Amino acid sequence: MRQWIVVVLSCMIVLMSFGRTAEAATATSSYAVIDADTGRLLIGMNEHERLPIASLTKMWTAFVAIEESSLNTKTTISKKATLSEGSSIYLVEGETTTLKTLLNGLLLRSGNDAATAIAEEVGGSVDGFVKLMNDYAVLYGLSDTQFENPSGLHNDKHLSSAYDTAQMLRIAMQDKDFRKIATTKYYKNDLKNPTVWKNKHKLLHYNKYAIAGKTGYTKVAGRTLATYFEKDGKRVIVVTLNESNDWQVHAGFAEAVFEKYDKRLLAKKGLYQVRDDLQVELKHPVYALISKEERNKVKSILRMPRIEKGNTGIWTFYLDGQPLIEEPVQMVWK
Structure with missing residues:
Protein backbone atom coordinates (compact mmCIF):
# COMPACT_ATOMS: atom_id res chain seq x y z
CA MET A 1 0.00 0.00 0.00
CA SER A 17 -23.31 27.74 -6.24
CA PHE A 18 -23.75 29.54 -9.58
CA GLY A 19 -27.51 29.37 -9.39
CA ARG A 20 -29.92 29.51 -12.30
CA THR A 21 -29.40 32.39 -14.71
CA ALA A 22 -31.91 33.86 -17.10
CA GLU A 23 -30.13 31.99 -19.88
CA ALA A 24 -30.36 28.72 -17.95
CA ALA A 25 -34.09 29.20 -17.54
CA THR A 26 -34.54 29.26 -21.33
CA ALA A 27 -33.06 25.78 -21.77
CA THR A 28 -35.72 23.09 -21.61
CA SER A 29 -34.10 19.68 -21.22
CA SER A 30 -30.59 18.65 -20.15
CA TYR A 31 -27.50 20.84 -20.21
CA ALA A 32 -24.04 21.28 -18.74
CA VAL A 33 -21.68 24.25 -18.79
CA ILE A 34 -18.13 23.50 -17.62
CA ASP A 35 -14.80 25.23 -17.16
CA ALA A 36 -12.76 23.78 -20.01
CA ASP A 37 -9.53 24.01 -17.98
CA THR A 38 -10.63 22.19 -14.82
CA GLY A 39 -13.80 20.36 -15.91
CA ARG A 40 -15.74 22.03 -13.08
CA LEU A 41 -19.50 22.18 -13.62
CA LEU A 42 -20.57 25.84 -13.62
CA ILE A 43 -24.23 25.51 -14.65
CA GLY A 44 -26.35 22.42 -15.15
CA MET A 45 -29.79 20.89 -15.24
CA ASN A 46 -30.30 17.12 -15.44
CA GLU A 47 -26.61 17.10 -16.33
CA HIS A 48 -26.15 13.43 -15.39
CA GLU A 49 -29.37 12.15 -16.99
CA ARG A 50 -28.48 9.41 -19.48
CA LEU A 51 -29.90 10.39 -22.87
CA PRO A 52 -29.21 9.82 -26.56
CA ILE A 53 -26.57 12.29 -27.79
CA ALA A 54 -26.81 11.61 -31.54
CA SER A 55 -23.77 12.80 -33.53
CA LEU A 56 -22.02 14.34 -30.53
CA THR A 57 -20.76 10.74 -30.34
CA LYS A 58 -18.41 11.60 -33.19
CA MET A 59 -16.26 13.79 -30.94
CA TRP A 60 -15.25 10.66 -29.02
CA THR A 61 -14.90 8.67 -32.25
CA ALA A 62 -12.42 11.26 -33.51
CA PHE A 63 -10.52 11.41 -30.21
CA VAL A 64 -10.12 7.63 -29.96
CA ALA A 65 -9.05 7.37 -33.61
CA ILE A 66 -6.41 10.07 -33.15
CA GLU A 67 -5.12 8.38 -29.98
CA GLU A 68 -4.93 4.98 -31.68
CA SER A 69 -3.66 5.86 -35.14
CA SER A 70 -1.87 8.39 -37.36
CA LEU A 71 -3.54 11.13 -39.38
CA ASN A 72 -1.53 9.99 -42.40
CA THR A 73 -2.92 6.45 -42.28
CA LYS A 74 -4.25 5.44 -45.70
CA THR A 75 -7.74 3.93 -45.72
CA THR A 76 -9.55 2.09 -48.50
CA ILE A 77 -13.29 2.67 -48.30
CA SER A 78 -15.43 -0.44 -47.90
CA LYS A 79 -18.87 -1.07 -49.34
CA LYS A 80 -20.23 -1.18 -45.78
CA ALA A 81 -19.00 2.34 -45.14
CA THR A 82 -20.67 3.70 -48.29
CA LEU A 83 -23.99 2.15 -47.25
CA SER A 84 -24.02 3.81 -43.82
CA GLU A 85 -27.41 5.18 -42.83
CA GLY A 86 -27.90 8.91 -42.28
CA SER A 87 -25.68 11.91 -43.01
CA SER A 88 -22.89 11.29 -45.50
CA ILE A 89 -19.78 12.75 -47.10
CA TYR A 90 -20.48 10.50 -50.11
CA LEU A 91 -17.50 8.17 -49.95
CA VAL A 92 -17.01 5.84 -52.91
CA GLU A 93 -16.31 2.14 -52.50
CA GLY A 94 -12.66 1.32 -53.24
CA GLU A 95 -11.33 4.90 -53.09
CA THR A 96 -8.35 5.56 -50.83
CA THR A 97 -7.96 8.53 -48.55
CA THR A 98 -6.27 9.49 -45.30
CA LEU A 99 -7.56 9.29 -41.76
CA LYS A 100 -7.13 13.09 -41.63
CA THR A 101 -9.64 13.58 -44.44
CA LEU A 102 -12.09 11.16 -42.85
CA LEU A 103 -11.81 12.95 -39.50
CA ASN A 104 -12.54 16.29 -41.15
CA GLY A 105 -15.56 14.75 -42.84
CA LEU A 106 -16.61 13.29 -39.49
CA LEU A 107 -16.38 16.48 -37.43
CA LEU A 108 -17.18 19.17 -40.01
CA ARG A 109 -19.90 17.38 -42.00
CA SER A 110 -20.94 14.64 -39.53
CA GLY A 111 -20.48 11.87 -42.11
CA ASN A 112 -21.76 8.52 -40.86
CA ASP A 113 -19.90 6.87 -43.72
CA ALA A 114 -16.71 8.51 -42.42
CA ALA A 115 -17.48 7.14 -38.93
CA THR A 116 -17.78 3.61 -40.29
CA ALA A 117 -14.62 3.91 -42.39
CA ILE A 118 -12.65 5.23 -39.40
CA ALA A 119 -13.97 2.46 -37.16
CA GLU A 120 -13.03 -0.26 -39.65
CA GLU A 121 -9.54 1.15 -40.15
CA VAL A 122 -8.64 1.89 -36.53
CA GLY A 123 -10.55 -0.88 -34.73
CA GLY A 124 -10.36 -3.60 -37.36
CA SER A 125 -14.16 -3.61 -37.40
CA VAL A 126 -17.00 -1.43 -36.19
CA ASP A 127 -17.50 -3.67 -33.16
CA GLY A 128 -13.78 -3.62 -32.38
CA PHE A 129 -13.71 0.16 -32.52
CA VAL A 130 -16.82 0.54 -30.33
CA LYS A 131 -15.04 -1.56 -27.71
CA LEU A 132 -12.14 0.90 -27.88
CA MET A 133 -14.56 3.80 -27.44
CA ASN A 134 -16.01 2.22 -24.31
CA ASP A 135 -12.56 1.33 -22.96
CA TYR A 136 -11.49 4.96 -23.33
CA ALA A 137 -14.72 6.11 -21.70
CA VAL A 138 -13.90 3.97 -18.64
CA LEU A 139 -10.30 5.21 -18.65
CA TYR A 140 -11.42 8.85 -18.56
CA GLY A 141 -14.18 8.35 -16.01
CA LEU A 142 -17.20 8.88 -18.28
CA SER A 143 -19.50 6.94 -15.98
CA ASP A 144 -22.77 8.02 -17.64
CA THR A 145 -21.68 6.81 -21.07
CA GLN A 146 -22.18 3.67 -23.16
CA PHE A 147 -21.42 3.53 -26.89
CA GLU A 148 -22.99 1.08 -29.35
CA ASN A 149 -21.76 2.60 -32.63
CA PRO A 150 -19.26 5.25 -33.82
CA SER A 151 -21.80 7.62 -35.41
CA GLY A 152 -24.55 8.22 -32.86
CA LEU A 153 -27.36 6.53 -34.79
CA HIS A 154 -30.13 5.63 -32.36
CA ASN A 155 -29.72 2.57 -30.20
CA ASP A 156 -31.58 2.20 -26.90
CA LYS A 157 -28.31 1.42 -25.11
CA HIS A 158 -26.26 4.17 -26.78
CA LEU A 159 -26.47 6.86 -24.09
CA SER A 160 -24.47 9.55 -22.36
CA SER A 161 -25.18 12.73 -20.38
CA ALA A 162 -24.68 16.43 -20.95
CA TYR A 163 -21.94 16.41 -18.31
CA ASP A 164 -20.04 13.45 -19.79
CA THR A 165 -20.39 14.87 -23.30
CA ALA A 166 -18.92 18.19 -22.17
CA GLN A 167 -16.03 16.27 -20.63
CA MET A 168 -15.52 14.42 -23.93
CA LEU A 169 -14.96 17.71 -25.72
CA ARG A 170 -12.73 19.03 -22.91
CA ILE A 171 -10.55 15.91 -23.03
CA ALA A 172 -10.39 15.80 -26.82
CA MET A 173 -9.48 19.49 -27.17
CA GLN A 174 -6.30 18.86 -25.19
CA ASP A 175 -5.03 16.87 -28.19
CA LYS A 176 -3.44 19.21 -30.75
CA ASP A 177 -4.57 17.16 -33.77
CA PHE A 178 -8.16 17.00 -32.59
CA ARG A 179 -8.12 20.70 -31.77
CA LYS A 180 -6.84 21.61 -35.23
CA ILE A 181 -9.57 19.64 -36.97
CA ALA A 182 -12.36 20.66 -34.58
CA THR A 183 -11.56 24.36 -35.05
CA THR A 184 -11.47 24.12 -38.85
CA LYS A 185 -14.22 26.09 -40.59
CA TYR A 186 -13.51 24.97 -44.17
CA TYR A 187 -11.62 21.96 -45.48
CA LYS A 188 -10.78 21.05 -49.08
CA ASN A 189 -10.85 17.26 -49.26
CA ASP A 190 -8.86 14.93 -51.50
CA LEU A 191 -11.62 12.45 -52.29
CA LYS A 192 -12.49 11.03 -55.70
CA ASN A 193 -15.07 13.80 -56.02
CA PRO A 194 -13.22 16.66 -54.27
CA THR A 195 -15.09 19.55 -52.72
CA VAL A 196 -14.78 22.10 -49.92
CA TRP A 197 -16.52 21.18 -46.66
CA LYS A 198 -18.02 23.88 -44.47
CA ASN A 199 -18.30 23.18 -40.75
CA LYS A 200 -21.97 22.60 -39.88
CA HIS A 201 -21.64 24.29 -36.48
CA LYS A 202 -23.22 27.67 -37.19
CA LEU A 203 -21.76 29.47 -34.18
CA LEU A 204 -18.22 28.91 -35.46
CA HIS A 205 -19.10 31.18 -38.38
CA TYR A 206 -21.12 33.85 -36.55
CA ASN A 207 -19.90 33.98 -32.93
CA LYS A 208 -16.27 35.09 -32.59
CA TYR A 209 -15.87 33.32 -29.25
CA ALA A 210 -17.10 29.91 -30.49
CA ILE A 211 -14.05 28.05 -31.79
CA ALA A 212 -15.06 24.36 -31.90
CA GLY A 213 -17.94 22.00 -31.34
CA LYS A 214 -20.30 19.47 -32.86
CA THR A 215 -23.91 19.31 -33.95
CA GLY A 216 -26.24 16.34 -33.70
CA TYR A 217 -29.80 15.25 -34.43
CA THR A 218 -31.99 12.17 -34.50
CA LYS A 219 -35.75 11.95 -34.09
CA VAL A 220 -35.32 10.35 -30.68
CA ALA A 221 -32.46 12.54 -29.40
CA GLY A 222 -33.77 15.81 -30.82
CA ARG A 223 -31.23 18.56 -31.41
CA THR A 224 -27.95 18.08 -29.56
CA LEU A 225 -25.09 20.57 -29.54
CA ALA A 226 -21.62 20.98 -28.04
CA THR A 227 -19.68 24.26 -28.25
CA TYR A 228 -16.24 25.28 -27.05
CA PHE A 229 -15.94 29.03 -26.34
CA GLU A 230 -12.80 31.10 -25.66
CA LYS A 231 -12.63 34.75 -24.56
CA ASP A 232 -9.79 36.63 -22.84
CA GLY A 233 -8.15 33.37 -21.78
CA LYS A 234 -11.41 31.98 -20.37
CA ARG A 235 -12.47 28.64 -21.82
CA VAL A 236 -16.01 27.29 -21.49
CA ILE A 237 -17.82 24.27 -22.90
CA VAL A 238 -21.62 24.18 -23.32
CA VAL A 239 -23.61 21.02 -24.10
CA THR A 240 -27.37 20.83 -24.57
CA LEU A 241 -29.38 17.67 -25.25
CA ASN A 242 -32.84 17.77 -26.84
CA GLU A 243 -32.83 21.58 -27.01
CA SER A 244 -34.58 23.18 -29.98
CA ASN A 245 -33.28 26.69 -29.17
CA ASP A 246 -29.68 25.51 -28.93
CA TRP A 247 -27.82 28.26 -30.82
CA GLN A 248 -29.28 31.01 -28.67
CA VAL A 249 -28.97 29.02 -25.44
CA HIS A 250 -25.29 28.28 -26.06
CA ALA A 251 -24.44 31.89 -26.84
CA GLY A 252 -26.39 33.02 -23.77
CA PHE A 253 -24.69 30.57 -21.42
CA ALA A 254 -21.24 31.57 -22.68
CA GLU A 255 -21.98 35.27 -22.29
CA ALA A 256 -23.25 34.74 -18.74
CA VAL A 257 -20.18 32.76 -17.69
CA PHE A 258 -17.73 35.22 -19.26
CA GLU A 259 -19.46 38.05 -17.38
CA LYS A 260 -19.66 36.30 -14.01
CA TYR A 261 -16.31 34.49 -13.84
CA ASP A 262 -12.72 35.67 -13.86
CA LYS A 263 -9.75 33.56 -14.82
Whole structure:
Protein backbone atom coordinates (compact mmCIF):
# COMPACT_ATOMS: atom_id res chain seq x y z
CA MET A 1 0.00 0.00 0.00
CA ARG A 2 1.43 3.36 -1.03
CA GLN A 3 1.75 5.91 1.77
CA TRP A 4 1.74 9.66 1.27
CA ILE A 5 2.93 12.72 3.15
CA VAL A 6 0.18 15.34 3.07
CA VAL A 7 1.02 19.04 3.18
CA VAL A 8 -1.67 21.74 3.31
CA LEU A 9 -0.14 24.51 1.21
CA SER A 10 -2.61 27.35 1.00
CA CYS A 11 -6.13 28.66 1.47
CA MET A 12 -7.52 30.95 -1.17
CA ILE A 13 -11.15 30.58 -2.26
CA VAL A 14 -14.35 28.67 -1.59
CA LEU A 15 -16.97 27.51 -4.08
CA MET A 16 -20.45 28.97 -4.13
CA SER A 17 -23.31 27.74 -6.24
CA PHE A 18 -23.75 29.54 -9.58
CA GLY A 19 -27.51 29.37 -9.39
CA ARG A 20 -29.92 29.51 -12.30
CA THR A 21 -29.40 32.39 -14.71
CA ALA A 22 -31.91 33.86 -17.10
CA GLU A 23 -30.13 31.99 -19.88
CA ALA A 24 -30.36 28.72 -17.95
CA ALA A 25 -34.09 29.20 -17.54
CA THR A 26 -34.54 29.26 -21.33
CA ALA A 27 -33.06 25.78 -21.77
CA THR A 28 -35.72 23.09 -21.61
CA SER A 29 -34.10 19.68 -21.22
CA SER A 30 -30.59 18.65 -20.15
CA TYR A 31 -27.50 20.84 -20.21
CA ALA A 32 -24.04 21.28 -18.74
CA VAL A 33 -21.68 24.25 -18.79
CA ILE A 34 -18.13 23.50 -17.62
CA ASP A 35 -14.80 25.23 -17.16
CA ALA A 36 -12.76 23.78 -20.01
CA ASP A 37 -9.53 24.01 -17.98
CA THR A 38 -10.63 22.19 -14.82
CA GLY A 39 -13.80 20.36 -15.91
CA ARG A 40 -15.74 22.03 -13.08
CA LEU A 41 -19.50 22.18 -13.62
CA LEU A 42 -20.57 25.84 -13.62
CA ILE A 43 -24.23 25.51 -14.65
CA GLY A 44 -26.35 22.42 -15.15
CA MET A 45 -29.79 20.89 -15.24
CA ASN A 46 -30.30 17.12 -15.44
CA GLU A 47 -26.61 17.10 -16.33
CA HIS A 48 -26.15 13.43 -15.39
CA GLU A 49 -29.37 12.15 -16.99
CA ARG A 50 -28.48 9.41 -19.48
CA LEU A 51 -29.90 10.39 -22.87
CA PRO A 52 -29.21 9.82 -26.56
CA ILE A 53 -26.57 12.29 -27.79
CA ALA A 54 -26.81 11.61 -31.54
CA SER A 55 -23.77 12.80 -33.53
CA LEU A 56 -22.02 14.34 -30.53
CA THR A 57 -20.76 10.74 -30.34
CA LYS A 58 -18.41 11.60 -33.19
CA MET A 59 -16.26 13.79 -30.94
CA TRP A 60 -15.25 10.66 -29.02
CA THR A 61 -14.90 8.67 -32.25
CA ALA A 62 -12.42 11.26 -33.51
CA PHE A 63 -10.52 11.41 -30.21
CA VAL A 64 -10.12 7.63 -29.96
CA ALA A 65 -9.05 7.37 -33.61
CA ILE A 66 -6.41 10.07 -33.15
CA GLU A 67 -5.12 8.38 -29.98
CA GLU A 68 -4.93 4.98 -31.68
CA SER A 69 -3.66 5.86 -35.14
CA SER A 70 -1.87 8.39 -37.36
CA LEU A 71 -3.54 11.13 -39.38
CA ASN A 72 -1.53 9.99 -42.40
CA THR A 73 -2.92 6.45 -42.28
CA LYS A 74 -4.25 5.44 -45.70
CA THR A 75 -7.74 3.93 -45.72
CA THR A 76 -9.55 2.09 -48.50
CA ILE A 77 -13.29 2.67 -48.30
CA SER A 78 -15.43 -0.44 -47.90
CA LYS A 79 -18.87 -1.07 -49.34
CA LYS A 80 -20.23 -1.18 -45.78
CA ALA A 81 -19.00 2.34 -45.14
CA THR A 82 -20.67 3.70 -48.29
CA LEU A 83 -23.99 2.15 -47.25
CA SER A 84 -24.02 3.81 -43.82
CA GLU A 85 -27.41 5.18 -42.83
CA GLY A 86 -27.90 8.91 -42.28
CA SER A 87 -25.68 11.91 -43.01
CA SER A 88 -22.89 11.29 -45.50
CA ILE A 89 -19.78 12.75 -47.10
CA TYR A 90 -20.48 10.50 -50.11
CA LEU A 91 -17.50 8.17 -49.95
CA VAL A 92 -17.01 5.84 -52.91
CA GLU A 93 -16.31 2.14 -52.50
CA GLY A 94 -12.66 1.32 -53.24
CA GLU A 95 -11.33 4.90 -53.09
CA THR A 96 -8.35 5.56 -50.83
CA THR A 97 -7.96 8.53 -48.55
CA THR A 98 -6.27 9.49 -45.30
CA LEU A 99 -7.56 9.29 -41.76
CA LYS A 100 -7.13 13.09 -41.63
CA THR A 101 -9.64 13.58 -44.44
CA LEU A 102 -12.09 11.16 -42.85
CA LEU A 103 -11.81 12.95 -39.50
CA ASN A 104 -12.54 16.29 -41.15
CA GLY A 105 -15.56 14.75 -42.84
CA LEU A 106 -16.61 13.29 -39.49
CA LEU A 107 -16.38 16.48 -37.43
CA LEU A 108 -17.18 19.17 -40.01
CA ARG A 109 -19.90 17.38 -42.00
CA SER A 110 -20.94 14.64 -39.53
CA GLY A 111 -20.48 11.87 -42.11
CA ASN A 112 -21.76 8.52 -40.86
CA ASP A 113 -19.90 6.87 -43.72
CA ALA A 114 -16.71 8.51 -42.42
CA ALA A 115 -17.48 7.14 -38.93
CA THR A 116 -17.78 3.61 -40.29
CA ALA A 117 -14.62 3.91 -42.39
CA ILE A 118 -12.65 5.23 -39.40
CA ALA A 119 -13.97 2.46 -37.16
CA GLU A 120 -13.03 -0.26 -39.65
CA GLU A 121 -9.54 1.15 -40.15
CA VAL A 122 -8.64 1.89 -36.53
CA GLY A 123 -10.55 -0.88 -34.73
CA GLY A 124 -10.36 -3.60 -37.36
CA SER A 125 -14.16 -3.61 -37.40
CA VAL A 126 -17.00 -1.43 -36.19
CA ASP A 127 -17.50 -3.67 -33.16
CA GLY A 128 -13.78 -3.62 -32.38
CA PHE A 129 -13.71 0.16 -32.52
CA VAL A 130 -16.82 0.54 -30.33
CA LYS A 131 -15.04 -1.56 -27.71
CA LEU A 132 -12.14 0.90 -27.88
CA MET A 133 -14.56 3.80 -27.44
CA ASN A 134 -16.01 2.22 -24.31
CA ASP A 135 -12.56 1.33 -22.96
CA TYR A 136 -11.49 4.96 -23.33
CA ALA A 137 -14.72 6.11 -21.70
CA VAL A 138 -13.90 3.97 -18.64
CA LEU A 139 -10.30 5.21 -18.65
CA TYR A 140 -11.42 8.85 -18.56
CA GLY A 141 -14.18 8.35 -16.01
CA LEU A 142 -17.20 8.88 -18.28
CA SER A 143 -19.50 6.94 -15.98
CA ASP A 144 -22.77 8.02 -17.64
CA THR A 145 -21.68 6.81 -21.07
CA GLN A 146 -22.18 3.67 -23.16
CA PHE A 147 -21.42 3.53 -26.89
CA GLU A 148 -22.99 1.08 -29.35
CA ASN A 149 -21.76 2.60 -32.63
CA PRO A 150 -19.26 5.25 -33.82
CA SER A 151 -21.80 7.62 -35.41
CA GLY A 152 -24.55 8.22 -32.86
CA LEU A 153 -27.36 6.53 -34.79
CA HIS A 154 -30.13 5.63 -32.36
CA ASN A 155 -29.72 2.57 -30.20
CA ASP A 156 -31.58 2.20 -26.90
CA LYS A 157 -28.31 1.42 -25.11
CA HIS A 158 -26.26 4.17 -26.78
CA LEU A 159 -26.47 6.86 -24.09
CA SER A 160 -24.47 9.55 -22.36
CA SER A 161 -25.18 12.73 -20.38
CA ALA A 162 -24.68 16.43 -20.95
CA TYR A 163 -21.94 16.41 -18.31
CA ASP A 164 -20.04 13.45 -19.79
CA THR A 165 -20.39 14.87 -23.30
CA ALA A 166 -18.92 18.19 -22.17
CA GLN A 167 -16.03 16.27 -20.63
CA MET A 168 -15.52 14.42 -23.93
CA LEU A 169 -14.96 17.71 -25.72
CA ARG A 170 -12.73 19.03 -22.91
CA ILE A 171 -10.55 15.91 -23.03
CA ALA A 172 -10.39 15.80 -26.82
CA MET A 173 -9.48 19.49 -27.17
CA GLN A 174 -6.30 18.86 -25.19
CA ASP A 175 -5.03 16.87 -28.19
CA LYS A 176 -3.44 19.21 -30.75
CA ASP A 177 -4.57 17.16 -33.77
CA PHE A 178 -8.16 17.00 -32.59
CA ARG A 179 -8.12 20.70 -31.77
CA LYS A 180 -6.84 21.61 -35.23
CA ILE A 181 -9.57 19.64 -36.97
CA ALA A 182 -12.36 20.66 -34.58
CA THR A 183 -11.56 24.36 -35.05
CA THR A 184 -11.47 24.12 -38.85
CA LYS A 185 -14.22 26.09 -40.59
CA TYR A 186 -13.51 24.97 -44.17
CA TYR A 187 -11.62 21.96 -45.48
CA LYS A 188 -10.78 21.05 -49.08
CA ASN A 189 -10.85 17.26 -49.26
CA ASP A 190 -8.86 14.93 -51.50
CA LEU A 191 -11.62 12.45 -52.29
CA LYS A 192 -12.49 11.03 -55.70
CA ASN A 193 -15.07 13.80 -56.02
CA PRO A 194 -13.22 16.66 -54.27
CA THR A 195 -15.09 19.55 -52.72
CA VAL A 196 -14.78 22.10 -49.92
CA TRP A 197 -16.52 21.18 -46.66
CA LYS A 198 -18.02 23.88 -44.47
CA ASN A 199 -18.30 23.18 -40.75
CA LYS A 200 -21.97 22.60 -39.88
CA HIS A 201 -21.64 24.29 -36.48
CA LYS A 202 -23.22 27.67 -37.19
CA LEU A 203 -21.76 29.47 -34.18
CA LEU A 204 -18.22 28.91 -35.46
CA HIS A 205 -19.10 31.18 -38.38
CA TYR A 206 -21.12 33.85 -36.55
CA ASN A 207 -19.90 33.98 -32.93
CA LYS A 208 -16.27 35.09 -32.59
CA TYR A 209 -15.87 33.32 -29.25
CA ALA A 210 -17.10 29.91 -30.49
CA ILE A 211 -14.05 28.05 -31.79
CA ALA A 212 -15.06 24.36 -31.90
CA GLY A 213 -17.94 22.00 -31.34
CA LYS A 214 -20.30 19.47 -32.86
CA THR A 215 -23.91 19.31 -33.95
CA GLY A 216 -26.24 16.34 -33.70
CA TYR A 217 -29.80 15.25 -34.43
CA THR A 218 -31.99 12.17 -34.50
CA LYS A 219 -35.75 11.95 -34.09
CA VAL A 220 -35.32 10.35 -30.68
CA ALA A 221 -32.46 12.54 -29.40
CA GLY A 222 -33.77 15.81 -30.82
CA ARG A 223 -31.23 18.56 -31.41
CA THR A 224 -27.95 18.08 -29.56
CA LEU A 225 -25.09 20.57 -29.54
CA ALA A 226 -21.62 20.98 -28.04
CA THR A 227 -19.68 24.26 -28.25
CA TYR A 228 -16.24 25.28 -27.05
CA PHE A 229 -15.94 29.03 -26.34
CA GLU A 230 -12.80 31.10 -25.66
CA LYS A 231 -12.63 34.75 -24.56
CA ASP A 232 -9.79 36.63 -22.84
CA GLY A 233 -8.15 33.37 -21.78
CA LYS A 234 -11.41 31.98 -20.37
CA ARG A 235 -12.47 28.64 -21.82
CA VAL A 236 -16.01 27.29 -21.49
CA ILE A 237 -17.82 24.27 -22.90
CA VAL A 238 -21.62 24.18 -23.32
CA VAL A 239 -23.61 21.02 -24.10
CA THR A 240 -27.37 20.83 -24.57
CA LEU A 241 -29.38 17.67 -25.25
CA ASN A 242 -32.84 17.77 -26.84
CA GLU A 243 -32.83 21.58 -27.01
CA SER A 244 -34.58 23.18 -29.98
CA ASN A 245 -33.28 26.69 -29.17
CA ASP A 246 -29.68 25.51 -28.93
CA TRP A 247 -27.82 28.26 -30.82
CA GLN A 248 -29.28 31.01 -28.67
CA VAL A 249 -28.97 29.02 -25.44
CA HIS A 250 -25.29 28.28 -26.06
CA ALA A 251 -24.44 31.89 -26.84
CA GLY A 252 -26.39 33.02 -23.77
CA PHE A 253 -24.69 30.57 -21.42
CA ALA A 254 -21.24 31.57 -22.68
CA GLU A 255 -21.98 35.27 -22.29
CA ALA A 256 -23.25 34.74 -18.74
CA VAL A 257 -20.18 32.76 -17.69
CA PHE A 258 -17.73 35.22 -19.26
CA GLU A 259 -19.46 38.05 -17.38
CA LYS A 260 -19.66 36.30 -14.01
CA TYR A 261 -16.31 34.49 -13.84
CA ASP A 262 -12.72 35.67 -13.86
CA LYS A 263 -9.75 33.56 -14.82
CA ARG A 264 -7.88 33.23 -11.53
CA LEU A 265 -4.32 32.04 -11.02
CA LEU A 266 -4.28 29.29 -8.37
CA ALA A 267 -0.55 28.55 -8.53
CA LYS A 268 2.35 29.96 -10.50
CA LYS A 269 4.76 27.87 -12.49
CA GLY A 270 8.01 27.29 -10.61
CA LEU A 271 9.61 25.93 -7.44
CA TYR A 272 7.90 25.75 -4.05
CA GLN A 273 9.74 25.13 -0.78
CA VAL A 274 8.16 22.27 1.18
CA ARG A 275 10.86 21.69 3.80
CA ASP A 276 14.57 22.36 4.22
CA ASP A 277 15.69 19.48 2.00
CA LEU A 278 12.83 19.44 -0.50
CA GLN A 279 11.26 21.67 -3.13
CA VAL A 280 8.55 20.78 -5.62
CA GLU A 281 8.38 22.09 -9.17
CA LEU A 282 5.11 22.93 -10.92
CA LYS A 283 5.70 22.75 -14.67
CA HIS A 284 2.94 25.17 -15.68
CA PRO A 285 0.59 27.67 -13.99
CA VAL A 286 -2.79 26.47 -12.71
CA TYR A 287 -5.89 28.52 -13.52
CA ALA A 288 -9.61 28.21 -12.83
CA LEU A 289 -12.73 30.25 -13.49
CA ILE A 290 -13.73 31.88 -10.21
CA SER A 291 -16.57 34.34 -9.61
CA LYS A 292 -16.23 37.52 -7.58
CA GLU A 293 -18.45 35.97 -4.90
CA GLU A 294 -16.02 33.06 -4.51
CA ARG A 295 -13.09 34.98 -3.11
CA ASN A 296 -12.86 33.31 0.27
CA LYS A 297 -10.74 30.21 0.65
CA VAL A 298 -9.52 27.41 -1.52
CA LYS A 299 -7.49 24.62 0.01
CA SER A 300 -4.65 22.98 -1.81
CA ILE A 301 -2.96 19.84 -0.56
CA LEU A 302 0.34 18.37 -1.71
CA ARG A 303 0.70 14.61 -1.44
CA MET A 304 4.19 13.12 -1.59
CA PRO A 305 5.08 9.40 -1.51
CA ARG A 306 6.89 8.21 1.64
CA ILE A 307 9.82 7.05 -0.45
CA GLU A 308 13.28 8.47 0.16
CA LYS A 309 14.20 10.62 -2.82
CA GLY A 310 10.88 9.97 -4.55
CA ASN A 311 10.26 11.80 -7.82
CA THR A 312 6.61 12.82 -8.16
CA GLY A 313 3.92 14.29 -5.96
CA ILE A 314 0.33 15.38 -6.55
CA TRP A 315 -0.95 18.90 -5.83
CA THR A 316 -4.74 18.91 -5.49
CA PHE A 317 -6.85 22.08 -5.36
CA TYR A 318 -10.19 21.92 -3.54
CA LEU A 319 -13.26 24.14 -3.69
CA ASP A 320 -15.64 23.73 -0.76
CA GLY A 321 -14.03 20.41 0.08
CA GLN A 322 -14.48 19.03 -3.44
CA PRO A 323 -11.51 18.34 -5.74
CA LEU A 324 -11.21 20.97 -8.45
CA ILE A 325 -8.02 20.01 -10.26
CA GLU A 326 -5.00 17.78 -9.71
CA GLU A 327 -1.52 18.59 -10.97
CA PRO A 328 1.65 16.47 -10.82
CA VAL A 329 4.71 18.12 -9.31
CA GLN A 330 8.35 17.16 -9.64
CA MET A 331 10.15 16.65 -6.33
CA VAL A 332 13.55 18.38 -6.16
CA TRP A 333 15.77 17.09 -3.34
CA LYS A 334 18.70 19.09 -1.97
